[in-house]
Amino acid sequence: MIREDRIIDESKLLRCTVCEAVNLDKGDDIYCHRCNSRIFRNPKLSTSRAWAFLITAFILYIPANIYPILFSEKLGSRDANTIIGGIIVLWEDGSYPIAMIILVASVLVPILKFIVLIYLLIKSKTKRYKKNKINQHKLHYMTEIIGPWSMVDVFVVAILTGLVHMTTVRVIAGPGATAFVLMVLFTMFAALSIDVRLFEERDKNGSS
Amino acid sequence: MTIDEENIVLDRLIICSKCHTLHHKVHIAKGKSAKCENCKKVLYHYDERILDSGLALGITGIILFVISNMFPLVQVEFLGHEQYVSITSMIFSLFENGFYVVGITVAFLIFIFPLMILIIYVALSWMMMTGQGRDTTKELLILLSKLLPWSMIEIYVVSILVALVKLIGYMQVHFGLSFWALVLFMILDIYLSKNVHIGELWELRNRIYCDKGR
Numbered sequence: 001m002i003r004e005d006r007i008i009d010e011s012k013l014l015r016c017t018v019c020e021a022v023n024l025d026k027g028d029d030i031y032c033h034r035c036n037s038r039i040f041r042n043p044k045l046s047t048s049r050a051w052a053f054l055i056t057a058f059i060l061y062i063p064a065n066i067y068p069i070l071f072s073e074k075l076g077s078r079d080a081n082t083i084i085g086g087i088i089v090l091w092e093d094g095s096y097p098i099a100m101i102i103l104v105a106s107v108l109v110p111i112l113k114f115i116v117l118i119y120l121l122i123k124s125k126t127k128r129y130k131k132n133k134i135n136q137h138k139l140h141y142m143t144e145i146i147g148p149w150s151m152v153d154v155f156v157v158a159i160l161t162g163l164v165h166m167t168t169v170r171v172i173a174g175p176g177a178t179a180f181v182l183m184v185l186f187t188m189f190a191a192l193s194i195d196v197r198l199f200e201e202r203d204k205n206g207s208s
Numbered sequence: 209m210t211i212d213e214e215n216i217v218l219d220r221l222i223i224c225s226k227c228h229t230l231h232h233k234v235h236i237a238k239g240k241s242a243k244c245e246n247c248k249k250v251l252y253h254y255d256e257r258i259l260d261s262g263l264a265l266g267i268t269g270i271i272l273f274v275i276s277n278m279f280p281l282v283q284v285e286f287l288g289h290e291q292y293v294s295i296t297s298m299i300f301s302l303f304e305n306g307f308y309v310v311g312i313t314v315a316f317l318i319f320i321f322p323l324m325i326l327i328i329y330v331a332l333s334w335m336m337m338t339g340q341g342r343d344t345t346k347e348l349l350i351l352l353s354k355l356l357p358w359s360m361i362e363i364y365v366v367s368i369l370v371a372l373v374k375l376i377g378y379m380q381v382h383f384g385l386s387f388w389a390l391v392l393f394m395i396l397d398i399y400l401s402k403n404v405h406i407g408e409l410w411e412l413r414n415r416i417y418c419d420k421g422r
Contacts, residue, residue: 013230015223018353020407022221022230024214033215034410035350090374098373101366137228138247148360151317155360155367158314160374161305162298163282166289169378173302178309185313192357196228 014039014197025197046195047121053190054117060183061110068174070157075168082176083107083153106153106180109146113187116143117194124198136199143191150184222251222407252408259333259412262404265396266329272393273323280384282368284375294386295319317360322397325359328352329400332409342417349413353406362394 012025021034068080090099160171224244280292302311335341
């Protein structure tokens with residue numbers, strides 16, 4: 001038997017993002033002992049990468065909201081709908097649950113994701129004077145889970161474009177949809193490229 | 209301490225994917241699962257039939273996937289005009305309208321990645337059951353874990369419902385056979401992602417191939 005408590009420094013243990021094996025942090029470039037994939041590069045590099053993705057996503061968020069996400073043509077007249085406009089129309093029509101779903105998925109989730117990622121990136125820079133109440137790993141996990149749900153609006157536009165193309169009524173995607181897709185992709189890249197080594201050290205066996 | 213000894217020690221530990229709490233692995237009874245003390249997220253299972261279920265569910269999934277692409281998902285009727293949509297026709301109409309970025313992204317997220325994931329499950333289970341393809345399984349496992357966050361079938365199903373609610377006031381809407389196949393496919397996809405942990409597959413792989421080599 002190998003004595004483990006003596007030789008392993010618990011604060012230097014890392015979870016491989018590919019195969020979930022536990023690895024020892026030995027410096028900048030770590031290769032997982034089980035799957036050989038590089039777990040993390042230089043933490044500074046991954047932080048600036050995350051910032052780059054995040055800023056790109058934020059810039060794309062502006063056209064995604066300004067330009068119409070879909071056009072609907074009824075008997076020759078053309079209506080342009082932005083994301084917010086679509087939600088307002090749905091709300092006025094009385095389909096409150098759907099308006100809420102789209103409001104949450106395409107407005108609140110991206111904004112929440114921006115705030116959380118910026119918080120995590122800034123927090124990782126500053127020194128940890130006192131213990132945080134929020135578990136940063138949990139926050140990061142949440143952004144990874146809820147992130148893809150902002151694709152709902154894009155899928156809806158895609159379905160409507162594919163479904164409604166008759167001579168009298170037509171729905172066509174708008175330029176906002178392209179910007180929105182790219183925005184979601186870049187926020188997902190940003191979340192994936194954050195180095196968890198930058199977060200605060202883990203609680204030992206959950207005693208927080 | 210040599211690298212090998214170190215790795216044995218490291219393999220007795222597990223870090224929770226949600227809150228990153230460190231745990232020592234413990235033996236658990238058949239069919240049970242170990243949960244994180246801190247956030248109650250499932251860490252690992254003891255599932256003897258992980259390969260059997262992976263193979264069976266993977267094949268079922270591929271069949272459901274084929275069905276959900278063969279028939280219309282949804283049909284609408286408007287003033288005598290009938291129109292239907294399937295996953296492929298939806299992607300093509302995005303391309304026809306010049307939305308290449310949206311079209312390609314959607315094609316990957318709801319067609320290519322989900323199909324690849326299923327094929328990988330089937331191939332992995334088959335290879336590990338028969339004990340061949342030592343290096344291939346490694347590549348497949350790495351690919352699988354990179355693809356998993358990018359499959360968005362369940363989000364797509366919700367989107368179909370949202371899109372239909374938008375239309376329901378104006379048109380008559382009928383669900384096609386493919387829609388129900390897609391719903392079943394989604395349930396299966398969720399089941400697989402909840403019950404087949406990548407870490408467990410890696411451990412199993414190491415047991416199958418490395419013990420043989422000794």
